[in-house]
Amino acid sequence: xxxxxxxxxxxxxxxxxxxxxxxxxxxxxxxxxxxxxxxxxxxxxxxxxxxxxxxxxxxxxxxxxxxxxxxxxxxxxxxxxxxxxxxxxxxxxxxxxxxxxxxxxxxxxxxxxxxxxxxxxxxxxxxxxxxxxxxxxxxxxxxxxxxxxxxxxxxxxxxxxxxxxxxxxxxxxxxxxxxxxxxxxxxxxxxxxxxxxxxxxxxxxxxxxxxxxxxxxxxxxxxxxxxxxxxxxxxxxxxxxxxxxxxxxxxxxxxxxxxxxxxxxxxxxxxxxxxxxxxxxxxxxxxxxxxxxxxxxxxxxxxxxxxxxxxxxxxxx
Numbered sequence: 001x002x003x004x005x006x007x008x009x010x011x012x013x014x015x016x017x018x019x020x021x022x023x024x025x026x027x028x029x030x031x032x033x034x035x036x037x038x039x040x041x042x043x044x045x046x047x048x049x050x051x052x053x054x055x056x057x058x059x060x061x062x063x064x065x066x067x068x069x070x071x072x073x074x075x076x077x078x079x080x081x082x083x084x085x086x087x088x089x090x091x092x093x094x095x096x097x098x099x100x101x102x103x104x105x106x107x108x109x110x111x112x113x114x115x116x117x118x119x120x121x122x123x124x125x126x127x128x129x130x131x132x133x134x135x136x137x138x139x140x141x142x143x144x145x146x147x148x149x150x151x152x153x154x155x156x157x158x159x160x161x162x163x164x165x166x167x168x169x170x171x172x173x174x175x176x177x178x179x180x181x182x183x184x185x186x187x188x189x190x191x192x193x194x195x196x197x198x199x200x201x202x203x204x205x206x207x208x209x210x211x212x213x214x215x216x217x218x219x220x221x222x223x224x225x226x227x228x229x230x231x232x233x234x235x236x237x238x239x240x241x242x243x244x245x246x247x248x249x250x251x252x253x254x255x256x257x258x259x260x261x262x263x264x265x266x267x268x269x270x271x272x273x274x275x276x277x278x279x280x281x282x283x284x285x286x287x288x289x290x291x292x293x294x295x296x297x298x299x300x301x302x303x304x305x306x307x308x309x310x311x312x313x314x315x316x317x
Contacts, residue, residue: 004060006049010269013042046268053218055244055253059226061218062197066272068279069129070098070113070156073196076279077286078102082111085145088137091171096127096163097135097207099142101151104283107290110146112139112207113156116197129198130163133176136206140180143187152190152290155207158197160225162206177206184209185309186302190293192286194264195219195251196271211305212289213259215251216278217266221259222249259312261289 003011017038024031053061061067074082082102086093099112114131117123131139139155146153162173184191184207193210199221215221226244227237248254251263264281267274293301 002065004057004064006053006057006060009045010042010049013038013045017042050268050270054241055220055247055250056226056241058218058250059198059220059244061270062220064270064272065118067197068271068275069118070111070115070158070196072275073156073279073282074098074100074102074111074113076275077104077283078109078111085142086138088134088141090137091134094127094132094135094138095125096129096159097131097139099139104287108151109286109290110142110151110153111156112142112153113196114159114203114207116158127163129159130161130203131159131206132163132165132168133171133173136162136173136176136180139207140176140183143184143189143191147187147189150189152192152293153187154286155191155193155210157193157195157199157204157208157221159200159203160198161200162203174202177202180206181209185306188298188302190290190296190301191305192289192293194282194285195221195260196282198225200225209305209309211293211301211308212261214262214264214285214289215254215260216264216271216282217251218270219251220244220249221251221254222247 017035020031020035020038023029024035082100084098084100088094096114097112098115099110102109102111114129115126116129117126143153162168162177191210193208193213195204195215197219199208199215199219201223204221224247226240226247229243229247230237230239233239233243248257251260254260255263264285266281267277271278296304
């Protein structure tokens with residue numbers, strides 16, 4: 001287990017507990033009472049730390065190297081029913097954007113999401129979860145296929161942003177994202193969107209227009225990363241914590257601003273600390289959202305979705 005800087009008190013208590021248990025196993029000394037005291041302290045420390053996380057600490061948790069990624073969720077939720085589909089029928093298959101058909105129970109869904117890597121080799125293979133234009137065009141192709149066959153769409157957002165390279169711009173990165181946003185607003189099938197990690201800029205929004213939009217508890221969703229915001233405003237990354245606070249990027253902030261529909265609670269310690277619990281919470285939210293949307297007619301579905309986004313940012317003095 002890897003620990004973040006603010007989790008070091010938990011690591012110290014965890015190490016103490018492990019040493020105490022080893023002493024008990026290797027000697028005749030009864031350490032039961034001591035272990036129970038440490039366990040109690042550990043539970044209290046976890047509760048205190050994770051109850052009062054700052055926006056920057058939530059950003060750190062969203063990037064935790066052990067945090068589950070899109071394919072982890074899909075494989076856990078769909079099992080062996082998931083069939084990945086490839087290519088945009090124009091340029092190539094973007095490995096940073098994955099999609100395909102899968103089932104939850106008897107209901108089919110089209111799953112689409114950004115995929116990051118676990119080590120240096122797979123991070124390069126997945127381009128660090130930063131999709132090229134062909135990735136967004138592949139996503140749109142799959143959404144159109146889902147619409148044709150009346151299959152609901154589930155999008156899982158986890159990207160530091162769309163790939164900003166010259167070749168991506170040459171192939172129409174901005175147009176591809178804008179086209180997706182346009183087409184998703186009028187797609188005649190339910191769209192359920194969940195931010196499972198980083199939700200940065202147009203890279204996330206390119207597959208983020210949904211009838212129901214949810215954020216996991218330790219994720220963020222905003223126009224720019226705290227580091228980039230800090231470098232623009234203060235010409236330094238040192239003010240990233242202040243930037244994270246000012247950007248109002250957490251689920252609580254987004255819910256208060258009526259930009260998302262709900263927050264999916266994570267296990268104590270984050271999704272990586274109890275993967276099975278995180279997978280179950282996401283699956284239950286997908287089913288609940290689908291049950292709310294499945295009986296709407298296509299015209300009502302599209303009208304409600306358009307109204308939802310048209311109302312964002314409206315205020316009265």
